[in-house]
Amino acid sequence: MNYDIIVIGSGPGGYVTAIRAGGVASKMSKGIEFLMKKNKIDVILGTAKVQKGKKVSVTDKDGKVTEYTGTHIILATGARSRELPNLPQDGKKVIGYRQALSLPEQPKSMIVVGSGAIGVEFADFYNTMGTKVTVVEFLPNIVPVEDEEISKHLEKSLKKSGIDIMTNASVESVDTSGEGVKATVKTAKGNIVLEADILLSAVGIAANIENIGLEEVGIQTDKGKVLVNEWYETSVPGYYAIGDIIPTQALAHVASAEGITCVEKIKGMHVEKIDYGNIPGCTYCHPEVASVGLTEKQAKEKGYELKVGKFPLSASGKATANGNTDGFIKVIFDAKYGEWLGCHMIGEGVTDMVAEAVVARKLETTGHEIIKSIHPHPTVSEAIMEAAAAAYGEVIHI
The missing domain is CATH 3.30.390.30 (FAD/NAD-linked reductase, C-terminal dimerisation domain)
Structure with missing residues (x-):
């Protein structure tokens, strides 16, 4: 089958990109599937891999491979929880943010490693439900991208709500041999051991760029991100990338804006560049x-x-x-x-x-x-x- 535009990925970047490529929808509340149908977008379930010649091969759940051709191929494969060598995730005792959304039962205690938006949001959520939460942050301030006064005020508020916060600290190793987890934490005063039911690793994200054909096609990457020009075209003409897999802010609204901008440029519309500041x-x-x-x-x-x-x-x-x-x-x-x-x-x-x-x-x-x-x-x-x-x-x- 031949398409004008093929979008790989269906997150906030991918589905918005597809809709903009088909006509803008107004009623988000009726669901993404409805929006796809309304905008005459074919949704193909499977694992996609880009090929040379502006082709995409998709392997379905039964192992059947189907090849599609598109004039323009847009990569919007998103990201996942980043794993550190000293914090291997087993999905049960040491988890990422996806597992944190669907735990089978509420833990009595939790260690959250990292205090960016994801770490702080989950720490606050579980603390509100009654879980004893300890946050470990490597840098001097929590939510380190924020203004320092905001950071200090938030730390004070979270501590008041019952969350323990350790800054200038790092988890060196984790022992999961017992019923829960034991985390060895390095601090300025020496190492201490924290015990909890679960450890949530919230130390950032890693782009989903493995095994999608970038190397075969010749699409350039750097430091785990796809390199693009100002209009999101990769090093290979006709192949584009947006969202968490490129070196811009990893935020849903950024991915959506990038997708819209990318498609409008492809369609020859007058487009204004995104102001990342x-x-x-x-x-x-x-x-x-x-x-x-x-x-x-x-x-x-x-x-x-x-x-x-x-x-x-x-x-x-x-x-x-x-x-x-x-x-x-x-x-x-x-x-x-x-x-x-x-x-x-x-x-x-x-x-x-x-x-x-x-x-x-x-x-x-x-x-x-x-x-x-x-x-x-x-x-x-x-x-x-x-x-x-x-x-x-x-x-x-x-």
Whole structure:
């Protein structure tokens, strides 16, 4: 069979790419399968491998191999939990994030190695259910990509909720010979042994690029990622790659945007390149964390003179009424031109508020324009305006 576009993969990058290639759908709630049918997309179940000549061979569950030809081949095979040599996953006592989603029973205790978004989200989830959780982080701060003040506040909040957190620490080895696991943890004060029912390895992801034919076709990779140009074409014309398998932020919304951009470029549409400096990041724990742009440290390192403003949610009438005052909004502006360099939030519902900063930065909005944009009262979102006002010494409510 011959196709105009073949997409390998059906995650957030793959299915969105396929839909954009077929026409955009409006009702996501009815399921991806419905969307595929609506957009006249053939879904072929099996294991795919790219071939030379813009061909894809698919092996089904019975071992039957069928070959398909496409004018354009898009790789969207995603990623999996990264395994470290000293933390081999057996899927039972030492697990990755996929197993953490479907454990047969709730563990009484858990060690979480890594405190990025995945590690923190699972630590918070299991802690909320009553599991005793210990987080081990190699770096000095949890959620290390976030602004340092956000990191410190989140650590304080998670500890208050009952989670034990060890930073500047690393798991050297794991013993699974007994009923549970024993993890030897290296700290500044020496090695200690932690015991738990289960150890969750959340130390990042590894791209799914093995055994999909890259070497045979001649598609270049580097450090476990597929190399692409600015329009996501690989080193071999007609073959493209998007999402977690290329060296960009491994986020669902990034993969979706890349897929749409890739297809629109293929179709000859006028396309704007993705601004990877304006990608929002969200961590769905309690309290939530959301951010976009530069951290204060990054902005200083780039040589900017800054105006930084913060507004505590404890001063927000709506947050107080909701009973969720844990957190704050932090905004960072360039003192010279007023450019909105970064926005960092921690608190209930902030993952729904960060889009304001994303859009404003896209439109090159300045600090004073945010201050003069009337926000509704009472809402938590007006804390963004208040934080901007604080940056310029104009705040009223604190």
